[in-house]
Amino acid sequence: MADAPPDQYRPFVRTDAEIRDAQTGLIWLRAPTAPVTFGTALAACPTGAATYRLPTVKELLTLVDEQPHDEYENATLVPKAIDGKAFPQTPSVLFWSGSPNATAPTTAWAVDFKTGAASTHAKSELHPARCVRP
Numbered sequence: 246m247a248d249a250p251p252d253q254y255r256p257f258v259r260t261d262a263e264i265r266d267a268q269t270g271l272i273w274l275r276a277p278t279a280p281v282t283f284g285t286a287l288a289a290c291p292t293g294a295a296t297y298r299l300p301t302v303k304e305l306l307t308l309v310d311e312q313p314h315d316e317y318e319n320a321t322l323v324p325k326a327i328d329g330k331a332f333p334q335t336p337s338v339l340f341w342s343g344s345p346n347a348t349a350p351t352t353a354w355a356v357d358f359k360t361g362a363a364s365t366h367a368k369s370e371l372h373p374a375r376c377v378r379p
Contacts, residue, residue, distance in 0.1 A: 254331050264331055269307055271300070274376045276334050283353045283368035286341040290376035297376035299343030302354035302363050304377060308332070309361040326361035332375075339366065341374040 255265040278289045290297035313326040323337045337359035346352040352365040
């Protein structure tokens with residue numbers, strides 16, 4: 246299994262709720278949200294002692310593995326473009342970023358963790374999100 250470079254994330258254990266990217270300094274929640282619309286995703290990140298938000302599309306792309314690999318998901322081998330050790334509950338689907346599409350206001354940017362590609366999608370579509378904080 247290909248994963249991120251060994252120095253990509255600060256040391257973590259399997260049960261940690263969040264993980265710090267050593268390169269960007271961002272702190273990511275390891276578990277994704279349920280699939281939601283873009284508008285719901287904007288409000289889905291926890292607030293309180295630590296306030297999370299949706300990442301920009303550029304921030305979300307920092308999680309993409311340059312060399313996708315196969316992992317089992319629901320007893321089926323599927324391509325993954327994210328580190329399975331750092332983010333073990335990530336399905337091979339589109340994830341919302343917090344970046345609306347400036348040229349088409351009814352769409353927003355998402356990243357596909359099956360291929361690693363970013364593309365725009367209707368804000369009414371249902372996709373999970375991953376929350377981040379500085």
